[in-house]
Amino acid sequence: MNTDERAVWGDADVSSGKDAGDENFPVGSLLISRRLRPHVHAYYDFARVIDDIVDTDRLDAEAKIARLNAMEDVVLGRRAAPARRDAQTAVRVGRTLAQTGVSTPTATDLIVAFRQDAVKNRYDSWEELAEYCRYSANPVGRFLLELHGEDPRTFGPSDALCTALQVLNHLQDCADDLRNLDRCYLPRPWLEREGVAVDDLRRPATVPGLRRVFDALLDRVDMLNREAASLPGLIRDRRMRMEAAVIVGLSRRLAARLRRQDPLAERVKLSRKDVLGALAGAVRTLV
Template identity: 45%
Template sequence: MTSAADFTSGKGHRDENFPVASRLVRAELRPAILAFYRFARTADDVADHATASAEQKLAQLDRLEAGLRGQAGMGVEGEILRSTLQARNLTDRHARDLLEAFRRDVTKRRYADWSELMDYCRFSAAPVGRFVLDLHGESDALWPLNDALCAALQVINHLQDCAKDYRNLDRVYIPLDRLGVEGLAVDCLSARQASPELRRVIVGLARQAGALLDRSRPFAERIADRRLALEVGVIQALAEGLVRRLERRDPLSERVHHGAVETTGLALRGGIVVAMRRLVRAVGARQPGLRGSRG
């Protein structure tokens, strides 16, 4: 296996749980986001390949990084992203951080506690949002809010896919100390239905993701770009909806993902909430007496 095509899953940006370069984003910026996504998707496919050896996966990730650093003929997705970044005078730091996460996926299959998981999310999730903020010319003062939202999205995905990740990849993102408190071993994830003990673990982690979403809630209204703010508001609303579903549903035996109608409703509500908050904030800025009305 010597090229990225040997590892491809066939998954694209329309298959993700959350919007990627949706029409809310300015049209001229979507190609750059998609170039970043394809780089990340390629690396993810490499790390998650079912039969490739660890050595083959790490070698292919190295080729992607070599392309990103300008070595021709090494990794086309990296070369394309490099050209995109250079055209906009953007750093490759966020893409390199993602590669760190995918290398961990190859070599690390268990996480001891929440702190270890959050450190992983710092590399696997936060760089995506940071890149989008940089692309829009937003301040890096927004990074803490971005990181909270991105970490929550990552944890939600881990919980939704916990059985599949264990079954297909022998990879467990649920912290081992949480399982240990309930007297569980990782093979509990192979059951057809979660035990009451495992449900308590999943609900507890879902609520911690919810706490991260509480921290990220002001994020959208503080983004200068109106269209990006609306997209972030949509993502926030979808994530909050998934946390509620994880509190009620068993990802081992029940569907957690939103259906199309639910997704549309949550997206509309999220966008409207952000638009209204931004309007109130703008009016409050012009009329100081109204500032206390912002909710």
């Protein structure tokens, strides 16, 4: 790399090394056809790397945005990528988009969200949070649906599901996000209304006002999950229909767990029983 390129890419990648097994929900699972799985994994690897770029403490905000911009340029074919893992994920996802005809914004919209994460660490309304999810989460569902050639009618309930999953993840990680990244996605006016503050997320257990904020967000998630319930019935591909049904079931189960458990006191996560229950429920979508 020349000096200018090194200034953008740095001397080493910042990818975390996490893989699909670190996620709550299936990523390119066996429910997706073997023919399409490599494209799903290429997309996932790209999303993981750009997420790692914005979450690393080894880059300042300006450097993060410069590297995200470079990743976008590689996806769009506007620049070459160095021969290293993080940059090559952009090459592979660009190749996937070209081979499959899936729309470019399903990848580049993720970069919009992560640029925002580099400079914004507080949210002042549900609408702001939903707009963030529009770019950080909804493109993932649209990528899968476009990859399977599904009708655009599926996009609305898919967006609802993906936004629900993103908010659930914010609730799971609310203490870690604040401690490690000084980032809080809970709307500040909601906290103020209940007489609590962002710093209450640093406590070892949830205080009553904060619990009410969590439950108010879960009320929104429940509404989104109800909208998402129609998604499997709109999907033509049998495997993708089952995948969607499983994820709808897991989203509902995780929301219920977050109602009962305290994300400050413990890591709230799905159990094997939850997964088996969601699978059993999904089977009914094939009958």
